[in-house]
Amino acid sequence: MGSPTVDLRSDTVTRPTPGMRRAMAEAEVGDDVYREDPTITALEERVAELFGHEAGLLVPSGTMGNQIGMRLVCEPGQEVLCDADAHVVTYEMGAAAAIFGISTRTVVSSGGRLDADQLIAQVRPRGDWHLTATAAIAVENSHNRGGGLVQPLGELQKLWDWSREAGVAVHLDGARIWNAAVAAGLELSTYGRLADTVSVCLSKGLGAPVGSVLVSSSERIAAARLWRKRLGGGMRQAGVLAAAGIYALDHHYDRLAEDHEHARLLAERLGVDPASVETNMVVLDDVAAPVVAQAAKAQGVLVSQVSPRRIRLVTHLDVDRAGVDRAAAVLASLL
Numbered sequence: 001m002g003s004p005t006v007d008l009r010s011d012t013v014t015r016p017t018p019g020m021r022r023a024m025a026e027a028e029v030g031d032d033v034y035r036e037d038p039t040i041t042a043l044e045e046r047v048a049e050l051f052g053h054e055a056g057l058l059v060p061s062g063t064m065g066n067q068i069g070m071r072l073v074c075e076p077g078q079e080v081l082c083d084a085d086a087h088v089v090t091y092e093m094g095a096a097a098a099i100f101g102i103s104t105r106t107v108v109s110s111g112g113r114l115d116a117d118q119l120i121a122q123v124r125p126r127g128d129w130h131l132t133a134t135a136a137i138a139v140e141n142s143h144n145r146g147g148g149l150v151q152p153l154g155e156l157q158k159l160w161d162w163s164r165e166a167g168v169a170v171h172l173d174g175a176r177i178w179n180a181a182v183a184a185g186l187e188l189s190t191y192g193r194l195a196d197t198v199s200v201c202l203s204k205g206l207g208a209p210v211g212s213v214l215v216s217s218s219e220r221i222a223a224a225r226l227w228r229k230r231l232g233g234g235m236r237q238a239g240v241l242a243a244a245g246i247y248a249l250d251h252h253y254d255r256l257a258e259d260h261e262h263a264r265l266l267a268e269r270l271g272v273d274p275a276s277v278e279t280n281m282v283v284l285d286d287v288a289a290p291v292v293a294q295a296a297k298a299q300g301v302l303v304s305q306v307s308p309r310r311i312r313l314v315t316h317l318d319v320d321r322a323g324v325d326r327a328a329a330v331l332a333s334l335l
């Protein structure tokens with residue numbers, strides 16, 4: 001029996017722990033379409049409160065959380081403006097256009113880092129009969145293709161302050177907002193209060209098997225519940241999933257700092273500047289990604305190919321120190 005596989009492809013690969021499975025099995029459940037699942041209600045209320053918003057909605061994926069979140073603040077034929085490498089326009093299969101008729105326009109950022117002035121300069125006003133109106137700006141924190149970069153609070157604040165005057169909404173793709181808050185030493189509500197709609201993933205670093213929560217005003221979440229049902233996302237006794245999310249919030253949030261430490265350790269061992277590692281991702285640039293990925297797989301280490309010359313490593317709950325050491329040794333021998 002060879003060594004166990006070290007899976008650094010993503011923090012989406014985590015499996016429920018025994019404790020989480022017990023919480024899932026014991027969860028009190030009901031039919032959530034009738035609003036009778038107490039565990040889902042508890043999770044939605046808790047996450048909304050964590051981010052300083054009035055209400056929350058459990059959705060099956062971060063993609064659905066983002067897409068409904070954007071639809072709440074952007075009408076068909078209007079546009080959402082975002083970073084060219086944002087997940088919402090890179091990995092969500094064109095859903096904004098395909099499902100909601102929302103136009104998206106992008107700016108090329110520096111490594112995913114939010115530049116409020118750059119975005120503000122691109123916003124197009126409502127009411128001009130020549131221009132597609134920019135209804136919302138989507139920001140991503142931490143930034144996936146930016147290598148887990150934590151957005152500067154000053155830029156988020158600047159964008160938010162401007163957006164209140166300009167009447168433009170802000171959507172936060174907070175799939176890994178947990179990692180950003182732990183890395184920055186900030187409260188989740190500090191970030192939550194700088195966005196009109198926020199989608200946060202339970203199924204990544206927090207280690208739940210399924211689910212995200214969209215938070216916003218009560219009025220918007222009521223509309224979101226309707227959109228979710230239209231998309232076939234109305235769920236029944238999904239309290240078994242919500243229980244995993246609650247368990248994750250109770251037991252897996254603080255430990256994210258360990259994933260960040262593991263990522264820095266990997267970086268050091270692989271000749272990547274640890275200062276460039278802000279959360280749980282390490283980016284290997286200028287490598288023959290397919291060759292390295294295949295050779296690493298043959299030695300039990302799985303990685304993501306972001307491009308033909310770029311590999312992404314993501315640390316998470318299911319990769320311990322021994323796994324990090326083994327992955328570092330295998331990858332160092334291939335670089």
Ligand SMILES: Cc1ncc(COP(=O)(O)O)c(CN[C@H](C(=O)O)[C@H](C)O)c1O
Nearest residue numbers: 010012061062063064087091144173175
């Ligand atoms: C910033 C961000 N926002 C949203 C999502 C979507 O979450 P899901 O739809 O997969 O639950 C992801 C998933 N990211 C996945 C990964 O990193 O392995 C893949 C790329 O889709 C994300 O990284």
